Amino acid sequence: MSERTPSLQEELKNLLQYLCYTSPAYNRLTQMLLILPQKAKKLWGMYPDLMEREEELMTLFSLRYTGEGFIEAQSYNTPLGLHLAGLYRSLFEVLADPNKRGRLLRLAGLSEEEFKKIDPLRAWIEVSLDYLAKADKDSLKLLSVVVEKLSGKRPEESVSWEEIGRATNVSDLAASARTLHSFFLLPYKSSYYVYAKECPLLLDIYSDLRAKLKELLR
Numbered sequence: 001m002s003e004r005t006p007s008l009q010e011e012l013k014n015l016l017q018y019l020c021y022t023s024p025a026y027n028r029l030t031q032m033l034l035i036l037p038q039k040a041k042k043l044w045g046m047y048p049d050l051m052e053r054e055e056e057l058m059t060l061f062s063l064r065y066t067g068e069g070f071i072e073a074q075s076y077n078t079p080l081g082l083h084l085a086g087l088y089r090s091l092f093e094v095l096a097d098p099n100k101r102g103r104l105l106r107l108a109g110l111s112e113e114e115f116k117k118i119d120p121l122r123a124w125i126e127v128s129l130d131y132l133a134k135a136d137k138d139s140l141k142l143l144s145v146v147v148e149k150l151s152g153k154r155p156e157e158s159v160s161w162e163e164i165g166r167a168t169n170v171s172d173l174a175a176s177a178r179t180l181h182s183f184f185l186l187p188y189k190s191s192y193y194v195y196a197k198e199c200p201l202l203l204d205i206y207s208d209l210r211a212k213l214k215e216l217l218r
Contacts, residue, residue, distance in 0.1 A: 012108035017118050024088060025123035033061060033085040035182045037072035040065065088120070092184050095121040096200040098155075112205050121184075121200060125209050128183045133216040138170040139179040144213055146186060146194055147201055155197035164194065 006014070024031035032047055044051045057063065061081030062074045073082035094100045105115055116122060132139050145168045149159040161173075170176045180186035185201070188194045196202055201210050 008107060009109035012104070013110065016108060016110075016115075016120075019088075019091060020118040020120040020123065023091075023120035023124060025120065025127045030084055030088060031127075033073065033081045034088055034184070036063070036081070036085065037066065037070040038182070039069055040071050041069075043071060088124075089184065089187075092121050092124070092200070093187070095119065096187075096203065097197070098203065101203075116205075122206065122209070125185065125200060125206065126212070128185055129209065129212055129216060132179070132183070132185075136176070136179055137217070138172070139176040139183075139185075140213060140217055142168055142170050142173065142176040143180055143185055143201070144217055146180075146199060147210060147213065150194065150196045150199055150202060153196040156195065158190075158193040158195045160193050161191065 020026070022030060024034045028047055028050060032043065032050065050057065058071075061084070062077050062079040063071055063081055064074050066072055073079055073085060075082060094104060105112065108115075129140065142164070145164055146159070149164060149167065150157075153159075161177075165173050177186070177188070181188060186194065186199055188198045200206065201213065
């Protein structure tokens with residue numbers, strides 16, 4: 001007697017669960033790869049036991065040093081690291097887009113409340129907020145200003161970096177912006193504007209994480 005073929009809903013649920021448990025929130029290897037490029041010194045501080053095997057990691061995941069002392073994933077020579085990081089960035093982009101997110105959850109037969117338990121973007125945002133609250137509070141101050149400026153705007157509406165800069169007193173605006181981009185808390189594409197659709201925290205389902213951000217800055 002043949003085994004029952006899983007339904008599309010079951011297959012998608014299984015896939016989302018798998019992607020959640022191997023996501024940057026729960027796996028330090030994919031976490032490290034996602035936030036590249038980073039200064040080698042910073043990576044040693046964050047992942048000392050992983051970086052003890054630096055040579056093997058560099059070879060396995062096709063990483064390299066830049067002239068400025070950053071570690072980054074190469075774009076050639078079987079770039080496993082680049083593909084893993086790209087997988088989660090692409091997944092996060094889907095989950096940050098309300099329309100694509102809605103279609104995915106409908107296909108998987110999941111409500112937003114059910115998805116909370118295995119939402120890899122939610123888990124990653126929470127981990128990132130906790131980490132940056134200890135290691136780089138300026139980045140969270142900048143994120144808070146961006147959230148405030150973009151709150152209530154339509155996805156295609158934006159705010160200029162100039163306006164954001166006037167509203168915050170972080171020591172190095174460009175460095176904090178790069179950190180938020182690396183952590184996918186603000187994956188902006190323009191050096192002049194930030195669009196509402198580029199700030200995952202603005203999704204209604206993440207209102208509790210916006211409250212968490214405020215609490216961390218008190």
